[in-house]
Structure formats: structure tokens, C-alpha cells
Amino acid sequence: MRFLALPLPLRPVAFFGNVLLSAFGAWRFRRSDFGRIAADASARAVPIVTIVNVLVGAILAFVGAVQLIKFGAGIFVADLVGIAVAREMAAVITAVVMAGRTGxxxxxELATMQANEEIDALEVLGIDPVEFLVLPRVMALVLMMPLLYVYACATGLIGGLLVGAGMLGLPPSAYVERTLDALDWSHLGLGMAKSLVFGALIALTGCYQGLYAERNAAGVGQATTRAVVTGIVGVIALDAVFALCANALGI
Incomplete structure (x- = not known):
């Protein structure tokens, strides 16, 4: 890779700049590759996203119910679950799952190609690996993460509804009505913005670690580990930045 000649602190900046230039240029990746990656980052991730977000919604409802029921305010569990899921948990939990799975x-995949010198072969043929390998992965995850976020919101609210109806005996219609009253577009818009940024971060991190992996079997494992750790830490750090910005803007 031509970026290897750069000092280590500058490599991520140069990599990110190259991805941006490729995105605004002529796309040379294969559409079949993009379709495969998009399917893997969306439909095939649905089962694990469903399980995790239903459980998270149920846990939020259970913890809230334990406290709110003491004050006879059990119906406000719907507010707690709805706002928490829409603003924070659906985007963050889904991003963590995707970092461990897709990132x-x-x-x-890219580290294995690096070890097998397939990326060197692309460069010899005059094909930019960033444009051919990285760009479709970044685009696929950025496009699919908002869809997964919307699905995660729905499943998280269902988890809260199950606990609210089962533990508190709340009528499902009253729970749903209270949830709709508590939510507004600012909550959903904030969560959607987070999902877009998290998707880009996870894809960029995974591809960067794969491209700069050592050319051996151990390097593949190290690149995978670094991608997961960096992706999860980055998601949490960005979520904190979003929280500060949302507080400053009064959202």
C-alpha cells in the first residue's frame, strides 16, 4: 500500500481522504460485490439485531417498572423505553453488534487478501484497492445502518411492551399510545444521525485495519481484534459527543 510510507499518525487521515475522493469519483467496484456486502450487513444481521434489541427493551422496561411502580406511575415505563430506545439504545446497541459482526x-477479509498478496495484484493491474474494496463496504454499511436502526427501534419497543403488558398489566393499546405521545421526530432524527455516523465509523475502521494488517495468519487475527475494539470504543466515544451536542442544542 502506498500509504505505508506515511508516518503512522497520518495514515488514517490519508486513508479517510482517499475514501472521500473515491466516493465522489467514478465508482469502479463490482455491483455484485456491493449487493453481497449489503445483504450481509442487513438481512443476514436481522436475527442477532432482533434478539439483542428485544432483550434491551425488555431490560429497560423491567428496571423502570421496578422503580416507577413504587410511585404508581407504571404507565411512564412507555416513556422511558420509547425515548431511551429511540435516542440511544437502538443506535448504540446495533452499532456494537455490527462492529463485532460486520466490522x-x-x-x-481484507487482511486475508493482504496476506495472500491479492491487494498487491490489484495495484499491479492499476486498480485502487480503496476504490475497489473499501468504498463498497463503506457505502453498504452507511446505507444499511439506518434501516437496521429503524428495525431496532421497533424490536426494542416490542420488548418493552412485553414487559409492560406482562409485568404491569398495562393494556397494549394504552402502552402504544403513551409511547407515541412521548416520542417526537427529534428523538428519531438524533438516533438516525447516530446510525449513519456509526455505520461509517465501523466500516472505515474494519477496512483500515484489514488493509494495514501484517502479511501472516497472526496479522489477520490482530487486525480483526483491533477492528472490533476500535469500532466499539469509537461508537461509545462518538455517542458521548452526540450527547454533548444534543444537550448544547437543546434536543
Whole structure:
């Protein structure tokens, strides 16, 4: 890779700049590759996203119910679950799952190609690896993460509804009505913005670690580990930045 000649602190900046230039240029990646990556980052991730977000919604409802029921305010569990899921948990939990699943897969796949000198072969043929390998992965995850976020919101609210109806005996219609009253577009817009940024971060991190992996079997494992750790830490750090910005803007 031509970026290897750069000092280590400058490599991520140069990599990110190259991805941006490729995005605004002529796309040379194969559409079949993009379709495969998009399917893997969306439909095939639905089962794990469903399980995790239903459980998170149920946990939020249970913890809230334990406290609110003491004050006879059990119906406000719907507010707690709805706002928490829409603003924070759906985007963050889904991003963490995708970092461990899709981000790791990106890093392992590209690191294996690096070890097998397939990326060197692309450069010899005059094909930019960033444009051919990285760009479709970044675009696929950025496009699919908002869809997964919307689905995660729905499943998280269902988890809260199950606990609210089962533990508190709340009528489902009253729970749903209270949830709709508590939510507004600012909550959903904030969560959607987070999902877009988290998707880009996870894809960029996984691809970067894969491209700069060492050319051996151990390097594949190290790149995968670094991609997962960096992706999850980055998601949490960005979520904190979003929280500060939302507080400053009064959202």
C-alpha cells in the first residue's frame, strides 16, 4: 500500500481522504460485490439485531417498572423505553453488534487478501484497492445502518411492551399510545444521525485495519481484534459527543 510510507499518525487521515475522493469519483467496484456486502450487513444481521434489541427493551422496561411502580406511575415505563430506545439504545446497541459482526468480517477479509498478496495484484493491474474494496463496504454499511436502526427501534419497543403488558398489566393499546405521545421526530432524527455516523465509523475502521494488517495468519487475527475494539470504543466515544451536542442544542 502506498500509504505505508506515511508516518503512522497520518495514515488514517490519508486513508479517510482517499475514501472521500473515491466516493465522489467514478465508482469502479463490482455491483455484485456491493449487493453481497449489503445483504450481509442487513438481512443476514436481522436475527442477532432482533434478539439483542428485544432483550434491551425488555431490560429497560423491567428496571423502570421496578422503580416507577413504587410511585404508581407504571404507565411512564412507555416513556422511558420509547425515548431511551429511540435516542440511544437502538443506535448504540446495533452499532456494537455490527462492529463485532460486520466490522470484524471486513477486517478479516481484507487482511486475508493482504496476506495472500491479492491487494498487491490489484495495484499491479492499476486498480485502487480503496476504490475497489473499501468504498463498497463503506457505502453498504452507511446505507444499511439506518434501516437496521429503524428495525431496532421497533424490536426494542416490542420488548418493552412485553414487559409492560406482562409485568404491569398495562393494556397494549394504552402502552402504544403513551409511547407515541412521548416520542417526537427529534428523538428519531438524533438516533438516525447516530446510525449513519456509526455505520461509517465501523466500516472505515474494519477496512483500515484489514488493509494495514501484517502479511501472516497472526496479522489477520490482530487486525480483526483491533477492528472490533476500535469500532466499539469509537461508537461509545462518538455517542458521548452526540450527547454533548444534543444537550448544547437543546434536543
Amino acid at each position: 470484524a468480517a471486513f477486517a478479516a
